[in-house]
Amino acid sequence: MIKSLKAIFAIIICVASTMAIAADYKAGTIEIIAPWSRATAKGASTAIGYMTIKNDGAASDRLIGGSIAVADGFELHSMVMDNGVAKMRELKDVEIKPGQTIRFTPGGSHVMFVGLKRALANGEHVKGMLVFQHAGTVQIEYDVAGLGARDAPMPMHGMQH
Numbered sequence: 001m002i003k004s005l006k007a008i009f010a011i012i013i014c015v016a017s018t019m020a021i022a023a024d025y026k027a028g029t030i031e032i033i034a035p036w037s038r039a040t041a042k043g044a045s046t047a048i049g050y051m052t053i054k055n056d057g058a059a060s061d062r063l064i065g066g067s068i069a070v071a072d073g074f075e076l077h078s079m080v081m082d083n084g085v086a087k088m089r090e091l092k093d094v095e096i097k098p099g100q101t102i103r104f105t106p107g108g109s110h111v112m113f114v115g116l117k118r119a120l121a122n123g124e125h126v127k128g129m130l131v132f133q134h135a136g137t138v139q140i141e142y143d144v145a146g147l148g149a150r151d152a153p154m155p156m157h158g159m160q161h
Contacts, residue, residue, distance in 0.1 A: 023143075027135040029057025030096065036152040037113070037142045039122040047071065047120050049111035049128070049142055050104045050152065055096040061134045063094040063102075068128040068142065072115030079108050093133070122146045 025032040035051035049068070055061055066074045076091040086107075094109070096102050104110045120126065125141040132138065143153045 023141065025138055025140050027132065027138040028061075029059075030055055030061055030132055030135040030138070032130060032138060032140055034152040035128070035140050035142045037120055037126065037144050039144055039147045040116065040120045041147070042119045044119060045114070045116055047113040047116055048106075049113060050106065051111075051140075052104070053094075053096055053102045055098055055100050058098050059134070060095055060097050061132050063096065063130060064133050065093075065131040066111065066129050068113050068126060070117050070120065070126055071113035072117070073113070074128075075112045075114060077110055077112050079110065120144045 024034065031054040033052040033054065035049060037047050037049050040047050047070075053063065063076065065076075068074060076094055078089050078091055080087055080089070091109075094102060102109070122144055124144045126144060128140050128142055130138045130140060145151070145153050
């Protein structure tokens with residue numbers, strides 16, 4: 001009986017450890033949903049971060065900065081199409097109005113990690129931080145998806161930070 005329970009427990013641990021853990025984070029009325037990045041090639045100097053940020057409050061807030069453990073710099077960027085050409089522009093901050101949802105997505109606005117200290121590997125979780133004008137500092141982790149991924153890793157339901 002004990003051997004059977006140990007075997008079942010081992011199987012549960014193995015299955016759970018292979019699932020991606022895209023988590024959600026909350027600070028006041030700000031919710032950060034499934035922060036993620038892509039794996040990078042060896043020698044890459046930049047990586048890009050994606051996530052969704054929701055403001056469930058009655059007042060605006062601003063994402064004013066952040067950091068990630070594996071890079072020297074953190075920049076907010078918008079991506080706009082101008083006569084069929086994608087143009088990236090660095091932003092000082094990003095306003096999140098009451099009830100608004102901001103999506104940082106591939107091909108759109110994003111967070112750029114500048115001066116990578118090492119390559120990002122598929123399946124790892126990289127510690128980072130976001131700084132909001134009113135909600136303050138929020139510790140997060142970026143889940144790293146495969147090279148060229150178009151979506152966040154699948155979330156593990158019920159995972160909250």
